[in-house]
Amino acid sequence: MNNFSYTRATDITSAVNEASREATAKFIAGGTNLIDLMKENVARPTRLIDINRVPLNRIEETKDGGLRLGALVTNADTAYNDQVEKRYPLLSRAILSGASAQLRNMATDGGNLLQRTRCYYFYDVATPCNKREPGTGCSAIEGFNRMHAVLGTSDQCIAVHPSDMCVALAALEAVVRVTGKNGDRAIPFSDFHRLPGDTPQIDTNLEADEIITSIDLPPKGFADHHAYLKVRDRHSYAFALVSVAAALEMDGNKIKGTRLALGGVAHKPWRSKEAEELLNGKAANSDNFQAVAETVMHGAKGFGHNTFKIDLAKRAIVRALKHAAQMEAPR
Amino acid sequence: MAAGAIMRVEQNTQANTQTVSLPSSTKITLTINGVRRELQVEPWTTLLDLLRLNLDLTGTKKGCDHGQCGACTVLVDGKRINSCMTLAIMKDGSEVMTIEGLAQNGALHPLQQAFIEHDAFQCGYCTPGQICSAIGLMREGHATTADEIRESMSGNICRCGAYPNILAAIQQAMAHRRNVDRVAGERSVNPIANERSVNP
Ligand SMILES: Cc1cc2nc3c(=O)[nH]c(=O)nc-3n(C[C@H](O)[C@H](O)[C@H](O)COP(=O)(O)OP(=O)(O)OC[C@H]3O[C@@H](n4cnc5c(N)ncnc54)[C@H](O)[C@@H]3O)c2cc1C
Numbered sequence: 001m002n003n004f005s006y007t008r009a010t011d012i013t014s015a016v017n018e019a020s021r022e023a024t025a026k027f028i029a030g031g032t033n034l035i036d037l038m039k040e041n042v043a044r045p046t047r048l049i050d051i052n053r054v055p056l057n058r059i060e061e062t063k064d065g066g067l068r069l070g071a072l073v074t075n076a077d078t079a080y081n082d083q084v085e086k087r088y089p090l091l092s093r094a095i096l097s098g099a100s101a102q103l104r105n106m107a108t109d110g111g112n113l114l115q116r117t118r119c120y121y122f123y124d125v126a127t128p129c130n131k132r133e134p135g136t137g138c139s140a141i142e143g144f145n146r147m148h149a150v151l152g153t154s155d156q157c158i159a160v161h162p163s164d165m166c167v168a169l170a171a172l173e174a175v176v177r178v179t180g181k182n183g184d185r186a187i188p189f190s191d192f193h194r195l196p197g198d199t200p201q202i203d204t205n206l207e208a209d210e211i212i213t214s215i216d217l218p219p220k221g222f223a224d225h226h227a228y229l230k231v232r233d234r235h236s237y238a239f240a241l242v243s244v245a246a247a248l249e250m251d252g253n254k255i256k257g258t259r260l261a262l263g264g265v266a267h268k269p270w271r272s273k274e275a276e277e278l279l280n281g282k283a284a285n286s287d288n289f290q291a292v293a294e295t296v297m298h299g300a301k302g303f304g305h306n307t308f309k310i311d312l313a314k315r316a317i318v319r320a321l322k323h324a325a326q327m328e329a330p331r
Numbered sequence: 332m333a334a335g336a337i338m339r340v341e342q343n344t345q346a347n348t349q350t351v352s353l354p355s356s357t358k359i360t361l362t363i364n365g366v367r368r369e370l371q372v373e374p375w376t377t378l379l380d381l382l383r384l385n386l387d388l389t390g391t392k393k394g395c396d397h398g399q400c401g402a403c404t405v406l407v408d409g410k411r412i413n414s415c416m417t418l419a420i421m422k423d424g425s426e427v428m429t430i431e432g433l434a435q436n437g438a439l440h441p442l443q444q445a446f447i448e449h450d451a452f453q454c455g456y457c458t459p460g461q462i463c464s465a466i467g468l469m470r471e472g473h474a475t476t477a478d479e480i481r482e483s484m485s486g487n488i489c490r491c492g493a494y495p496n497i498l499a500a501i502q503q504a505m506a507h508r509r510n511v512d513r514v515a516g517e518r519s520v521n522p523i524a525n526e527r528s529v530n531p
């Protein structure tokens with residue numbers, strides 16, 4: 001780890017001021033991703049701005065009947081919050097399927113959105129990587145790419161976003177509230193993360209001087225019909241190969257609304273509105289779900305080691321939709 | 332610190348010279364196993380390194396140093412965390428409990444006792460982390476069934492594979508705790524206060 005200066009901020013304004021003063025400074029919240037990257041010399045901030053004393057650690061109702069998750073609420077406190085468990089069980093499930101109890105006690109909701117890819121080459125400073133060092137090339141495209149993306153890739157980068165929480169937030173259409181030098185913004189979840197394109201070094205549309213203040217959940221929580229299915233190499237404490245957040249609005253066996261988001265397959269939580277609309281007014285059955293899966297994965301491209309993810313994702317989509325429609329019980 | 336105040340620790344890098352002076356360290360206060368300590372730390376010292384290297388509390392182990400094994404688990408303000416993934420300076424003002432602080436007046440903590448009775452280790456390297464993690468698990472109160480306990484303990488890897496015995500030890504300690512709670516409940520109108528004084 002490199003040497004650095006340390007600032008402890010106790011309010012939003014001073015945190016933003018500190019960040020805008022020094023381009024190579026970084027906020028630190030739980031530290032579970034940033035400290036890891038600093039130990040590997042992947043991140044080398046000149047200053048850490050500790051935001052843990054900024055009062056953003058509450059969960060409260062919003063005026064429109066939704067729920068506001070303060071950026072510094074821990075993943076554990078979010079998953080076990082009464083309101084989240086009751087109204088947004090999809091989010092609880094997704095969070096609890098990630099990391100370990102210890103890490104979830106440290107990890108914050110804001111930090112979870114900004115965690116970086118687990119691509120092995122990104123972590124290994126001895127190898128070329130466009131995300132870590134733009135212009136050096138991508139070691140994964142022709143290297144080991146079992147964990148990599150099959151949708152939305154570019155010839156610059158095929159990394160995936162590793163978060164489980166974000167897959168549920170994408171399905172719930174959360175809004176990310178941020179504050180920077182130029183004031184406040186509300187970013188719809190689908191616009192928060194980016195595809196790699198020609199700038200894989202930039203993961204999100206957050207500016208360097210902006211701090212996430214909260215993640216707002218809209219009133220609709222899909223508590224009656226939801227599922228989070230995570231497929232991975234071991235049963236617990238492993239990142240997803242493929243994950244699916246499915247949420248349905250149903251009238252008897254008829255589907256009135258669908259939300260579907262995938263993790264482990266792209267540089268951001270993946271949604272296909274086209275596929276979701278296929279289910280409007282349709283019955284919940286295997287054929288209709290299979291059609292959705294084919295549409296979501298249409299155009300998917302494997303890179304060798306990860307080509308299995310295309311079929312795996314299709315099967316996971318069908319199964320998650322069945323769980324959400326309560327056609328079969330989750331195992 | 333007053334609201335709005337900022338604390339800054341600067342790196343004293345001197346311009347125009349070959350030498351870079353030693354970066355400043357700063358004073359923090361931690362209560363470790365019940366003892367309040369004022370400590371000088373550098374910003375990049377992890378809580379794990381502070382415990383092991385500066386305070387000789389080597390019961391807490393370093394396995395991976397990357398949040399992947401749980402050997403470094405300690406309790407901070409009552410919650411289990413990975414001490415390798417947190418900077419000591421971030422925890423200024425907190426209470427830290429390590430494996431060294433569990434025995435009271437020479438008597439092992441019920442979980443320590445249960446680990447011995449169930450032979451819940453081979454090499455013992457993961458054990459302090461397992462025990463601290465299990466104390467956190469019991470306090471959280473979310474896991475009760477065997478499957479739930481296994482899932483909630485998945486952040487603690489045991490290379491020797493003592494998992495079945497670790498599970499049995501935790502189940503025994505949980506049963507013991509329920510007994511203590513029941514007796515305390517019968518004795519006192521305030522079972523919560525009583526339970527706290529029984530179990531660190
Ligand atoms: C072994 C291991 C296994 C894991 N497994 C999983 C898993 O299965 N699923 C999963 O989803 N995650 C997993 N994680 C990742 C974990 O969830 C993230 O590391 C965590 O959520 C990051 O949150 P943090 O508060 O610790 O972030 P930090 O490390 O403190 O920060 C991460 C980044 O966010 C920035 N930041 C933090 N807060 C803010 C804010 N409010 N405003 C602006 N910028 C901010 C920081 O500057 C930094 O760049 C795992 C991590 C480890 C170490």
Ligand code: SF4
Pocket residue numbers: 117119120121122128129130131132137138139140141148156157158159200
């Ligand atoms: S996939 Fe992206 S992160 Fe991985 S080596 Fe290629 S450029 Fe780097």
Ligand code: FES
Pocket residue numbers: 392393394395396397398399400401402403404413414415416
């Ligand atoms: S040493 Fe901290 S988790 Fe392995």
Ligand code: FES
Pocket residue numbers: 451452453454455456457458488489490491492493
């Ligand atoms: S007893 Fe050896 S690692 Fe667990």
